[in-house]
Amino acid sequence: MKTMPGWIYCGLLVVGVSGCSLAPKYNVPPAAESPAFKETLSPAEAGTWQTAVPAEDAARGEWWKVFKDSQLDDLENQALAANQNLAAAAARVQEARAIEGVTGAARFPNLSAGFGPSRQQNSPDSLGVPAGGPRPEAQTVWRAQANISYEVDLFGRVASSVHAAHADTQQSEALFRSVQLALQADVAQNYFNLRELDAELAVYHRAVELRTEALTFVQHRADAGEVSDLELAQAKAELASATSDAMTVERQRAASEHALAVLLGKAPSEFSVAPRPLDPVVIHIPPGMPSSLLERRPDIAAAERAMAAENARIGIARAAYFPSIVLTGTGGYESSAFSDLFKWSSRSFLLGPLVGTAATLPIFDGGVRKGNLANAKARYEENVAKYRQQVLVAFQEVEDNLANLRILENQTRVQGDEVAASSRAAELSKVQYEDGSVAYLNVIDTERVVLQARLTAVRLRGIQATSTVNLIRALGGGWGEDPANASPATD
Known part of the structure; x- marks a missing residue:
């Protein structure tokens, strides 16, 4: 049996000890802890909440279906298929994966082959020919060779580069999910905003109808000489005001519809939504909802992966x-x-490590390495701070929207009472005016109160809908659902 050459033993030994990373051992640094949300429904539920930690692989699902609106479902699907910001985010994921592949290639040998002639002239001194001796002739040398090179990763430079590139890819994937979640939330919010404007238009159109009837009534009385021209002018002004306000809402609706079209990846001229007033959106938060749902937030996952990448660097x-x-x-x-x-006699080779090996040891560089190391540590600390801030913002956003929904539930009920009372007052005022008991100014004032009360009620419905969407977005795209039992998400 032939023995293995000594240089191969050396090479295997060097390769065997390579890859020792000099990066600090990575652990997710502690962030703000919250044993319970401040806005939990009762102190007894506090023990059911958990501290949030990143979990970018948690399934999220089609959370918008909780609203049970088939048109919203269709719009969400259209946006996921055609939104250009989402397409750009997907392309960035592909870029990161490609870069990771290029970086990972450094772990393997580099092979190449070449073929061709070269013309060379050796100097007499290089061949040991004494001065004055015959000068060697120029010659043509044909070569057909294969070349191999491999960087021995003794101190983990390549391994750390691969780890950093992999973390960058994971960060890019988390950012894609963040863009995706933001798109889904934006579509839902724009849709509910459009429906809210439809409801406002319905209120204004009803106001225009009532004021048209009032103007007709006042006109008859003016023709009969029962009222002054002042009351007639006031009735006309109220009708014109309501009509103008309705036009303002129509402008806002057109702009909202155009914005929704862009989210769907369509030109505004190709998209329209039939008017339909907003129905009340009342989705109660399930008791004991754990804050572990914050693990779903892709922006926290992206911040954590950014830390891991900088740690590797x-x-x-x-x-x-x-x-x-x-x-x-x-x-x-x-x-x-x-x-x-x-021919077999023309074979040649050049092998390392004794020959053809490049071993470089930096001695003096004016502080370049020291500066690069300080920069890498500072960038890591920067990303630690960003991660902790992102966790704090996540808790704030959940608290904000929990508070909004809790207060809005009572506020909409109170506002409903105001609408009922003001409507009754307007009816009484109108009857008294027709009987001649009060001036027309009283009718105008009560109708204005009714209009404002109804508009406020409609806008509270819109705020309630968008706050629900914001809460789901703050929880990372789902709630009231066990992540362990959710179906896998696909990008």
């Missing part, structure tokens, strides 16, 4: 202080005549 900066070794080898055929090139 500290290892790259540290590895620059140590030698780098690149093993090279060349083998093939070499001949002065093309006809003899592929």
Whole structure:
């Protein structure tokens, strides 16, 4: 049995000890802890809440179906299929994966092959010919060779680079999910805003109808000489005011419809939504909803992956202080005549590590390595701060929307009482005016109160709908659902 050459043993030994990373051991740094949300329904539920930690792989599902609106379902699907911001985010994921592939290629040998002639002239001194001796003739050398090179990752530069690139890819994927969630929420909010404007238009159209009837009544009385021209002018002014306000809402609705079209990846001229007033959206928060749903937030996952990438880059900066070794080898055929090139006697090789090895040890660089290491550590600390801030913002957004929904539930009920009372007052005022008991100014004032009360009630419905969407978005795209039992999400 033939024995293995000693240089191969050396190479295997060097490769065997390679890959020791100099990056600090990575652990997710502690962030703000919250054993319970402030806006929980009762103190007894506080123990059912959990602290939030990143979990970017949690399934989210089609959360908008909780609203049970088939048109909204269709719009969400259209947006996911055609939105250009989402397409750009998907392309960024592909870019990150490609870069990770390029970085990972450094873990393997680099192979290449070449073929062709070269013309060379050696100097007499390089061949040991004494001065005045015959000058060697120029010669043509044909070569057909394969080349191999491999960087021995003794101090983990390549491994740290691969870890950083992989974390960058995961960050890009989390950011894609963040764009996706933002798109889904924006579509739902724009849709509910459109429906709210439809409801406002319905209120204004009803006001226009009532004021048209009032103007007709006042006109008859004016023709009969029972009222002054002042009351007639006031009735006309109220009708014109309501009509103008309705036109303002129509402008807002057109702009909202155009914005929704862009979210769907369509030109505004190709998209329209039939008017339909907003129905009340009342989705109660399930008792004991755990704050572990914050794990669904892709922006927290992205911030955590950014920390991991910067931690790996500290290892790259540290590895620059140590030698780098690149093993090279060349083998093939070499001949002065093309006809003899592929003869067995024309074979040649050049192997490392004793020959063809480049081992470099940095000695002095004016502080470049020191600066790069300090920069890597500072970037890591920056991303730690960003991660902790993102967790704080997540808790704030959940608290805000929990408070909004809790207060809105009572406020809409109170506002409903105001609408009922003001409507009754307007009816009484109208009857008294027709009987001649009060001036027309009283009718105008009560009708204005009714109009404002109804508009406020409609707008509260819109705020309630958008706050519900905001809460779901703050929880990372789902709630009232066990992540462990959810179906896998697909990007």
